[in-house]
Amino acid sequence: MASTLKHHVSRRLLELFVQGRPSTSDVVKLASKVNLRKSADFKIGLSVPTDSLSACSNNFNLENVQNSLKADNIVNSVSVIKHQGKTDIFFHLHHENFVREILENNAAKKPLPSRGKRVIVEFSSPNIAKPIHMGHLRSTIIGNFIANLHEWFGYEVLRFNYLGDWGTQFGLVKVGMKILNPSQEELSQKPLSTLYQAYITANAAAEKDPALLDDARKIFMNLECGKQDDISDWKLYKEYTIAELMKTYSRLGIVFDKYSWESDYKADSIVHILKLLDSSGLMATDKEGRSIVNVAGKEVPVLKSDGSTLYLTRDIAAAIDRQEKYRFDMMYYLADTSQHRHFINLFHILKDLNLPWSENLKHIRFGRVRGMSTRQGQVVFLNDILNEAHQLMIKQQKESPNTKVDLLEDLTTADILGVSAIVAADLIHKRQKDYTFNWESARSITGNTGVRLQYTHCRLKSLHENSPLASAHICEPLLLSETAAVNLVFEISRFEEVLERSFDELEASKLSEYLFTLCDAINKAMIALHVSNAGKVGEQRLRLFEEARIVLHRGMTLLGLSPLNRM
């Protein structure tokens, strides 16, 4: 039996059309127009333009459809209404079988079987010594979701973090560090902001004294040539930085399978790639002595005149290296929209190198976040944002102290709530849109917030824990016939379909929106359907709430939230 209704019905329907031998494109066209509606009297409607119906099959035979669907025991009967170019097909569901099917085969419990395919999701990828900005936060949040989603759909997922640790900015940082001369302690405790301060200081100083820029370039050249002094400073900066980043990722609950570095692909490490570019005839030298590659009629530099590599060159080498090492079937790059041209160029060059897997690369782009700053000011580091969210949660609790956990004591819970607020505020927006972040609305317990998701999850958990009844093992759908119960079953039944849409569009907002609708249905059901003193009915209701909690838990986890049991 099919696990969600929409799939069940549309699959069966398509099978019937296929038996009538319409062309594949007809079927695809029809499938994309399938738009199921539901109503509480267990009727679901499918509205199809009449011409596409007749184009699909001349012998759409209602009786065939009826018999075939009835054989699955979920649909009692089918009725058809034609009006204004549309045909509405209604499926009258078998209440009991439908409810039992949805609750006993809860799709949220079953990840999809392995597809035997490997996907690399490269995300977060901040730069050392440059500020880790909101683009990196979005990359981290969305990338983690994309990785989770692929895991759910049976892919083997490798989470890559590709850190920017190469380029002239390193020279600048070192110049700045000489001017600022921070203590070792300062550097080890706040590496990101210390290095960033050094970077700013050097830039400001270089405006007055341009000779400092030459110093910076020299330092970077020293790095390229492997001069020990500079190399060991650079290594130290990296070590401290990665240690701080790891703490931030652990607060976010994110683990990477691989940290890779731009410096892994510096000129002397990728001689074979440069040869490949050269021998394939793609590379030429321009007037300024730079090596360039022709991409769709435009000259794109890949080597500076001094032979040092560029961001693009390193990405070419990294992609080839990853394909050789990991044989991925698909690779995603998470980076903001401003980098789209870069990725187009990258994919183009790989294609021109006749690498067939270049077709399987995708830039997952996203818009900007405005308005995310802390009380300290505009330049924000990820950690400061998380600290701010954490503090806000504690403040909020002081203002309305009707919660079960003292956040001042339970810092982990305060942290999880803060992270949930930020993650959900991001994922509710369509990926490609810019949005304005607002602390007040993000931390609220009402509205479409991470805090509300957590709160609803905690309520369901405590309903279960505080009830003297046990949740029913065997479903008795006739005891779940109230509108609030039926609506909740319908919401649960949408889970799988929503995930598929999120997956097809790589769009977390679809899943987020769904979870808030689910919370509404849960909320209404909790008001209407009492559990205590309701005997057998109470046990059935507990079962319904438990299945809803499992869906909510799964959805939150996929978004990257850690569901709390108490707050």
Ligand code: ARG
């Ligand atoms: N480090 C880059 C930045 O902060 C993002 C890296 C994106 N990934 C890549 N393979 N180029 O802008």
